[in-house]
Amino acid sequence: MPAQAGMTAAMKTLHDKKEPPPMNHKLQAAEATALLEPSLAEGDLVFTRLRTPFGRYIADASASWTSHVGIVFRDPQGSWRVAESRIPRACYSSLESFLGRSEDCGVVVRRPRLALAPTDVAALRAQAERRFGQWYDTGFKYDRPQRAFCSKFTYDVYREALGLEIGRRENFRELLARNPEPRLGFWRLWYFGRIPWDRVTVTPASQLESPLLVDVYDRRRDFAGPKKAAIISSQYSA
DSSP states (O other): OOHHHHHHHHHHHHHHOOOOOOTTHHHHHHHHHHHHGGGOOTTOEEEEOBSSHHHHHHHHHTTSSOOEEEEEEEOTTSOEEEEEOOSSBOEEEEHHHHHHTBGGGOEEEEEESSOOOHHHHHHHHHHHHHTTTOEEOTTOOTTOTTEEOHHHHHHHHHHHHHSOOOSOEEEHHHHHHTOSSOOHHHHHHHTTTOOOTTOEEEOHHHHHTOTTEEEEEEEEEOSSSOEEEEEOOOTTOO
């Protein structure tokens, strides 16, 4: 089996290996969706924490709560959907499905400081849809053409559509050096014994922290506290 194919298969196993969900998880996802929808605007970035072992490794690498991100748009019928890069290819997912993959259905929504005009939303949608079908990049290499991962997808969509660089490009050495507990053993295994220290990537964590965005909605489980749910009121809210 080629190395890339083998890595993709291994990653899919980790990605799909969810902890047994509570019996009411589907109901929880539906309720989380209903709570979130009134706060959304097209073009918002929606952050989650994947409820898989792989998702936790991604979050841990960047010492952050989040491990996944997408961009919300309405479909022709007015329902919310999320443009995202996921295994195996970039696509739209329903908002409920997107939230259902998050640990405890947790979600954070952030929005550009500058209000988006309809033409801006159209440009974002066009850039997202032109990337649909791109295979997921299991190596998280930003400079690899025709492949994507969640934060590269959102970074490139915003950069190409509006000239906004949401997040930070950095190499693995810089990324892991900021983490007091980087779990290098997993990443050495993931990269067949050698971490590509100089490889440039972009993380959901750097986008969650971007000063170009403002908070809209926060429903997540804190690292050291109970679940919280809040709608952030600001002049930028829908």
